[in-house]
Amino acid sequence: SWELEPSRPRVLLAASGSVAAIKFESLCRVFSEWAEVRAVATKSSLHFVDRSSLPSDVILYTDDDEWSTWTKIGDEVLHIELRKWADIMVIAPLSANTLSKPLSFQHRLTFH
Numbered sequence: 001s002w003e004l005e006p007s008r009p010r011v012l013l014a015a016s017g018s019v020a021a022i023k024f025e026s027l028c029r030v031f032s033e034w035a036e037v038r039a040v041a042t043k044s045s046l047h048f049v050d051r052s053s054l055p056s057d058v059i060l061y062t063d064d065d066e067w068s069t070w071t072k073i074g075d076e077v078l079h080i081e082l083r084k085w086a087d088i089m090v091i092a093p094l095s096a097n098t099l100s101k102p103l104s105f106q107h108r109l110t111f112h
C-alpha cells in the first residue's frame, strides 16, 4: 500500500550475566514484534545466551566489537553509534554486578 508504516521504536536490549539470560532469545523475539532491536551482551551473559538462536535480524554486539571496530582517533566508536541509534536501552536480565555500576556512578555524582 502507499501508506507509510509508522516507524518502530529502536530498542537496544542488553543482557548481563544472570542465569535468566537463558531467556534472552525469547526477549529478543517478543521485543522484535513491535520494535527494531539490536542487542548487546556482557562476556558473562554469553555463557547463557545461545547466539545462534537469536532472531537473524537482531545484531548482537559484545565488548570485543567495541575494540575491533576502532583503531584510531576519528574512527566511529561502537557504543557512541549505538547510543545515537537507540531510542531506549533496556537491560534484561540485570545482574547484581551490572546493577552496581550505575549505582556507583550515582554515588559519585552525589558524594564527591
Ligand SMILES: Cc1cc2nc3c(=O)[nH]c(=O)nc-3n(C[C@H](O)[C@H](O)[C@H](O)COP(=O)(O)O)c2cc1C
Pocket (backbone or CB within 6 Å): 015, 016, 017, 018, 019, 020, 042, 043, 044, 045, 094, 095, 096, 097, 098, 099
Ligand atoms: C550459573 C551462574 C548463575 C548466575 N546467576 C546470577 C544471577 O541470577 N544474578 C546475578 O546477579 N548474578 C548471577 N551470576 C553471577 C554473574 O554472572 C557474575 O557476577 C558476573 O560477573 C556478572 O557479570 P556482568 O554483570 O558483566 O554480566 C551467576 C553466575 C553463574 C556462574
